[in-house]
Amino acid sequence: AQSVAQPEDQVNVAEGNPLTVKCTYSVSGNPYLFWYVQYPNRGLQFLLKYITGDNLVKGSYGFEAEFNKSQTSFHLKKPSALVSDSALYFCAVRDSGAHTGTASKLTFGTGTRLQVTL
Amino acid sequence: DTGVSQNPRHKITKRGQNVTFRCDPISEHNRLYWYRQTLGQGPEFLTYFQNEAQLEKSRLLSDRFSAERPKGSFSTLEIQRTEQGDSAMYLCASSPPGTFTNYGYTFGSGTRLTVV
Numbered sequence: 013a014q015s016v017a018q019p020e021d022q023v024n025v026a027e028g029n030p031l032t033v034k035c036t037y038s039v040s041g042n043p044y045l046f047w048y049v050q051y052p053n054r055g056l057q058f059l060l061k062y063i064t065g066d067n068l069v070k071g072s073y074g075f076e077a078e079f080n081k082s083q084t085s086f087h088l089k090k091p092s093a094l095v096s097d098s099a100l101y102f103c104a105v106r107d108s109g110a111h112t113g114t115a116s117k118l119t120f121g122t123g124t125r126l127q128v129t130l
Numbered sequence: 131d132t133g134v135s136q137n138p139r140h141k142i143t144k145r146g147q148n149v150t151f152r153c154d155p156i157s158e159h160n161r162l163y164w165y166r167q168t169l170g171q172g173p174e175f176l177t178y179f180q181n182e183a184q185l186e187k188s189r190l191l192s193d194r195f196s197a198e199r200p201k202g203s204f205s206t207l208e209i210q211r212t213e214q215g216d217s218a219m220y221l222c223a224s225s226p227p228g229t230f231t232n233y234g235y236t237f238g239s240g241t242r243l244t245v246v
Contacts, residue, residue: 016172046234053242055134055221056173058234102172117163117186118223118235120172 014039016105018121025093025128033088033124035103045086046104046118047077056102062086073097093128100125134238136222142244143212150208151241155224162205163235164197165221166190173221179205212245219243 015038025031037043044063048056060071067079077088086103104118135154143149155162160181165173176195178186181202191197194212199205209216219242223235 048234048237055136055237055239056223058236061234104172117175117178118173119175122170122172 014105014107014119016103016119016121018101018103018124020124021122022125022127025126027095027128027130028092031088031090031093031097031126031128033101033103033126035086035088035121036084037086037103037105038084039105039107041107043084043086044106045077045079046106047071047075047086047088048102048104048120050100050102050123059088059101093126095128095130098126098128134222134224134236136220136238136241138241139239140242140244142246145214145245146211148208148210149212149243150206151220151222151243152204152206153222153224153238154204155222156226156236157203158226159224159236160202160227161225162199163223163225164205164207165223167219167221167240168217176207176220209243212243214245217243217245 017036046061047059049059050056059075060069062069062079070076075090077086079086100123102123103121106118137152162179164176166176167173175188176191177197179199182199194210197207219240221240223237225235
């Protein structure tokens with residue numbers, strides 16, 4: 013079974029400071045990893061993904077994430093936070109499906125609320 | 131095509147009534163997913179379609195829940211005899227074809243169900 017852990021319910025950061033939102037995962041095969049952002053009463057918006065290749069993945073709105081296979085982590089980062097980044101962030105994982113030959117579902121973490129203040 | 135469309139956006143129903151939600155995926159996407167999200171939780175997988183075939187169902191999908199995708203395009207999710215515990219945001223997502231698709235899924239804005 014695949015799973016995702018987001019150990020922090022909330023992350024507080026001042027505008028202009030760097031931010032990190034933590035995520036660790038567990039899958040039986042090679043992981044496909046995703047970050048999504050959710051604003052109030054809205055669906056999830058795709059930020060970035062890791063499939064293969066460089067461990068540092070760049071995504072939308074200046075966000076990036078670092079894949080660390082040995083630590084099974086995929087932390088979301090941004091060098092300089094904005095107040096408008098305040099939202100709920102979800103990490104998600106799916107097995108690559110190489111051993112089944114089929115696409116499988118995304119499994120999400122419980123989310124981390126990012127609060128950026130002036 | 132402007133993305134994944136879900137209707138209605140909000141639904142308030144009395145306990146015991148039946149409700150049906152609709153999802154229109156991105157037109158070239160052959161895969162469609164339903165998720166449920168309760169307050170303070172991440173989305174939980176309910177079911178998955180590839181074209182018109184329902185390939186996977188979660189144990190969360192009790193006998194009161196049924197999903198269809200009759201022509202491989204739009205999908206409906208019906209909940210019969212609703213209970214207060216069914217109150218949640220129901221999210222639909224779609225993704226394009228490909229055996230090992232590496233695309234992030236595109237989510238709709240969701241249908242918020244409140245059972246009173």
